[in-house]
Amino acid sequence: MTVNGTLHHIADGDYSATVATGGATLVALTRGGEDLIATFDAEAEVGVGYKGRVLAPWPNRIADGRYTWAGVEYQLGVNEPATGTALHGLALWMPWEVVRHDGTAITLSLAMPGSLGYPFPLELEITYAVDAETGLAVRFIARNAGNVAAPVGLSLHPYLTLGDRPVDAFTLALEAERYLAVDDRLLPTGLVDVAGTPLDFRGGAPLDGVFVDHAYAAPAGDWEAVLRGPDGAVGVASDAPWVQVHTADAMGRICLAVEPMTCPPDAFNGPADAVALAPGAVRELTFGIRALD
Numbered sequence: 001m002t003v004n005g006t007l008h009h010i011a012d013g014d015y016s017a018t019v020a021t022g023g024a025t026l027v028a029l030t031r032g033g034e035d036l037i038a039t040f041d042a043e044a045e046v047g048v049g050y051k052g053r054v055l056a057p058w059p060n061r062i063a064d065g066r067y068t069w070a071g072v073e074y075q076l077g078v079n080e081p082a083t084g085t086a087l088h089g090l091a092l093w094m095p096w097e098v099v100r101h102d103g104t105a106i107t108l109s110l111a112m113p114g115s116l117g118y119p120f121p122l123e124l125e126i127t128y129a130v131d132a133e134t135g136l137a138v139r140f141i142a143r144n145a146g147n148v149a150a151p152v153g154l155s156l157h158p159y160l161t162l163g164d165r166p167v168d169a170f171t172l173a174l175e176a177e178r179y180l181a182v183d184d185r186l187l188p189t190g191l192v193d194v195a196g197t198p199l200d201f202r203g204g205a206p207l208d209g210v211f212v213d214h215a216y217a218a219p220a221g222d223w224e225a226v227l228r229g230p231d232g233a234v235g236v237a238s239d240a241p242w243v244q245v246h247t248a249d250a251m252g253r254i255c256l257a258v259e260p261m262t263c264p265p266d267a268f269n270g271p272a273d274a275v276a277l278a279p280g281a282v283r284e285l286t287f288g289i290r291a292l293d
Contacts, residue, residue, distance in 0.1 A: 002043040005095055012104040013132020023092040024108045024126050026052035026158060029136055031291040036234045038159035038255035049251055050157045053092040056124055059155030060265035061085035063187050067268035069151055076117035083185040091124055105129035120150035135290030144277045151275040153263035154285040159248060159255035162229045166253045173204035173226040176216035188265050213246045215264050225258045238287035260287045
């Protein structure tokens with residue numbers, strides 16, 4: 001066993017991927033041997049910046065790790081001291097089980113019991129599948145295994161990459177009209193129109209010198225965020241209502257996080273209907289990553 005559990009490989013045509021049972025982590029994705037996401041040595045390290053980790057039962061930050069649900073206040077562990085927040089959920093470090101694995105796809109599951117701060121049992125399942133023509137497809141589902149409604153949000157944390165060059169050499173295209181402004185703790189303060197701001201990537205715009213660590217209200221229906229350079233491009237496609245984009249400044253801006261999300265940051269402190277999942281109900285997140293010529 002590695003520090004990330006057991007590593008599994010899937011491939012089809014020029015596409016291949018590596019998945020770890022620790023956190024059901026997407027460790028690597030390549031086409032023709034070229035990285036499409038930032039990878040790491042999964043046998044020896046957990047990977048900085050939550051590379052490839054599943055984010056559940058919440059993505060992004062919860063202010064002070066505190067929220068109120070059905071009239072009861074809960075306190076989560078604060079794991080980002082710099083912002084005083086609870087970041088990226090609970091499932092990302094847990095051991096997942098492989099339930100199906102063939103040459104081109106793998107499905108992992110996690111029976112996540114309730115815990116202090118989050119007393120809501122969930123059944124989680126994620127499938128990674130590669131196709132020679134369409135690239136990687138991901139299906140992530142959560143089922144409320146408890147007897148009361150639970151707050152549940154889902155995401156994954158891939159960092160797109162195009163070789164060793166920094167993102168300043170590339171453009172990003174994302175047809176989103178609004179993003180969430182943030183305070184100095186990276187907590188949302190309200191939706192802002194992208195027009196006239198450096199965070200307007202409609203039609204494609206350079207990332208050179210632009211800091212991004214914001215959630216966008218994604219376009220309705222199917223959308224695709226595309227990181228493009230002179231020698232090619234890589235895209236993340238989804239129909240999720242939110243997408244977090246981050247220029248990974250702490251990692252030298254050598255990759256770009258694009259995280260489809262079922263809810264916005266600090267959603268447990270927002271409207272309940274954005275995260276409420278009834279007993280026995282299922283929430284689903286689907287997205288894909290592909291190389292574009």
